[in-house]
Amino acid sequence: MKSLVQATIAIIVVCSLLFFATNRLESAGSKGSKDTLTVYNWGEYIDPDLLDQFTEETGIKVIYETFDSNEAMMTKVQQGGSAYDVAVPSEYMVQKMMEEDLLIPLDHSKIPNLKNIDPYFLDLAFDPKNKYSIPYFWGTVGIVFNPNLIEEHLTFTTWEDLWDSSLKDKVFLVDGAREVMGMGLNSIGESLNAKDEDLLRKATDKLVTLTPNVKAIIGDEITPLMINNEAAVALTWSGQAQDMMWENEDLDFAVPEEGSNLWFDNFVIPKTAANIDGAHAFINFMLDAEVSAQNNDYVGYSTPNKAAMELMDPEVINDERFYPTEEVREHLEVYENLGPEWLGKYNEYFIKFKMSLN
Amino acid sequence: MTRQRGALFPYIIWIALFVIAPIALVVYYSMLDLSGNFTLANYKSFFTPVYLKMTLTSFWYAFLITLFTLIIAYPTAYLLTKTKHKQLWLMLIIIPSWINLLLKTYAFIGIFGLYGPINAFIEIFGLEPKQILFTDFSFIFVSVYIFIPFMIIPIFNSLDKLNPTLIYAARDLGASGFTTFRRVIFPLTIDGVKSGIQVTFIPALSLFMITRLIAGNQVITLGTAIEQQFLVSQNWGMGSTIAVFLILSMVLIMFLTGQKKGGRVR
Known part of the structure; x- marks a missing residue:
């Protein structure tokens, strides 16, 4: 009986220590304020150095969370609770989230780097005039x-x-x-x-x-x-x-x-966003030619960013298996x-x- | 009397919230179609060859898994009771069940692979490497491996409680080893076997992750279908309908393997 009590106390102590620690770590970047940005993306789908670079340039701290399926992502956005500022759904999910009224329309004037995207990948059937989404990788x-x-x-x-x-x-x-x-x-x-x-x-x-x-x-x-x-x-x-x-x-x-x-994975700003300006700044940052080229070097998928392609290894972008004509x-x-x-x-x-x- | 009822109150709440309410919800959802209308169409589509065949395969594989688990677990439990440090041995058998199921399953992907240790062993004898992963053999093997500790524990407990003088008496009266087992040991431990079957057969019926990771979807069970209806099609109605049938079959198994009313005095 005594050892049982001891074990219980030990577990409670460990739990409260961990709880305290996570609390401290999280309050370092209090969620949902002007100087933080929560990005919700697929795993292994961004160069982490770029997140630091973004923080350096704008002073906005990035909280990066990942999901492993479109459906799981949508469920979490639907439930609210977490202040996701930027998410990266696939095209059919963009359409679905649009229909369910889960997205905030993008302000193109705040995303000047949109000009870097190959026009071929803009204004597609799932999101005419890119009102809600901008392609990230395809x-x-x-x-x-x-x-x-x-x-x-x-x-x-x-x-x-x-x-x-x-x-x-x-x-x-x-x-x-x-x-x-x-x-x-x-x-x-x-x-x-x-x-x-x-x-x-x-x-x-x-x-x-x-x-x-x-x-x-x-x-x-x-x-x-x-x-x-x-x-x-x-x-x-x-x-x-x-x-x-x-x-x-x-x-x-x-x-x-x-x-x-x-297929396309696209930047969107979900309804849960708390830092809409920051979200636009982040999307614009990711569309920058140099940033995008560096990111592509890390992730390795096909980029729709024409300006970035000029900076990339020609061997990569001329590979017709991944950049079909x-x-x-x-x-x-x-x-x-x-x-x-x-x-x-x-x-x-x-x-x-x-x-x-x- | 009233005091007794008061003490029961938390448990009644518990059962209402976590047993009755979920089952009621499952039944309720099973009668909704995709747009939320009340319908019995889900039940109608359950009684189509696809789902009936799926039910049949689920039961067949669950049966095989339980059978092999029992064949392995009973003698093991019996021998365990005869060893000197039986609690230690029992512990060693139970420890693997502390490891997360997913980790164990992934380990088997490596073990059974074309370049895994088993095939390397086969090649020593100059044989061609065999496709072990993604067959129904590997599915049953891994499932049996996972369920063995759960089958051993109840059987071990009932064998351990068995009064040895009864066995001596049987032997004194001239019963052969086999007769002693058939007429004395086995009937007296049948309750342990029954609870072992319950904790194996029922979860085996709804296995889903192993069907994909180890059997590569060569084996489709009701569990797989439920997972897909909820996560992919997001058709909660159909998913719930399959779940209703799963619950019904579990009730049936409980009923068939349940202890007799009144119970034996021990």
Whole structure:
């Protein structure tokens, strides 16, 4: 009994010490005031040195928090409570947050560096005239593969290559309904935003014929598995592919010509913002050519910042796998917000496909 | 009497808030469609081949996992009671269950990998490396590994409490080792086995993370479907409907493996 009491007291003491410490640390930059800014971004998605540089230049202290899915981010913004000043959702989530009235319109006069962005990436369908969002990074969905582990004729310029009988049990798919169903729709020559049961059924039938080749449908674990040569081929996002290719130089990446997805992650100012001026200043800072070039060097995804590209290593920006030509981009489609009903249908068909694996 | 009721009050509040209210909410949500209208459509879509097959696979895998766990756990628990430092041995078996489940699962990704230690071992004998990860074998193996301590503890407790004179009596009366086990030991420890089955089968039915990390979605259980309905489709109605069926099947299992009313006097 005595030791039990002692243990309880010990735990309480440790907890209160930790509580006291975090409290002290947090009050050093009291949340939601004029001189702090809370940035809510994906993990590993910014050069941390730039946050310090921003604080040096403007005197605004940055609190940096991360999320791992658009949905989780939106839920936290919806609930309020935390004063997020800048967030970085993907394009379909920008649309959704717009519809749910969770965003504050941007004041373009406070973001002069907007001129650095390639006009090709401005005024897109998901946010006409960039009223609420500015693109941060962009990329595609494609196939990362290890040429050493597969037959030579497979170059994945077409989705059909995935169905090749030599790839039995060698393909990883990312565990996302939009990505996999989109790939199915693209492979039968349809739009990945199709709202037609017939087409979805056809795409699923086509996907079911892929099952002998599918080794697993997993999430972020794809990255270490591809790096360790556990699999030969994986359907994934270009950004993730780039991460893998840094670690494993044998890997190559291709976006099939029939079409695929083009995605954007974008700066927005959510309704929870407490420091709206600071948020504009931060976005403007990140769009600066030099800052953006440095950031891109760290993150490594494809940047929409034209001025920054001029400062970057030409080898990087001329890599057509990650900076596809405009001609190739013609075939790429941005995800539209399907609405809950169709999103549900995509998921039903995706589950049906998954069930057929067994 | 009134005093007794007063003492029960906090527990009644507790049960109302954390047991009855959540279940009621799950049932309520299961009758809402995407736009919040009252409907039974979710139940209708549950009774389609996709979900019925999913229920069937969930039950089948949960059954296999429980079976293998029991086959391993019972003899282990039995041998444990015979050892000299049984509490120490029991402790050693329980310690791994203190480690976070996710960490253990990730460790298995490395162990089972094409270049992992198991395949390295296989190659010593000149055999081709085998695909172990992302098969139903690896799924069952990892699940069994995770549930073993939970099965051993109740069985160990009931074996430990077993009066050894009963076994001597059986042997004196001429029962063979097997008969003693079948007619004396096993019936007297059946309660431990039942609670072991409960704590294994019920969580095994709703496993979801392992189905993705270890089985690579080659095995789809009801748990996976619930996770997806809530997090991806954000269709809380359908997610709740699947949860209702999961709850119902758990009640059924509890009922089937429950102790007899009145209980035995010990």
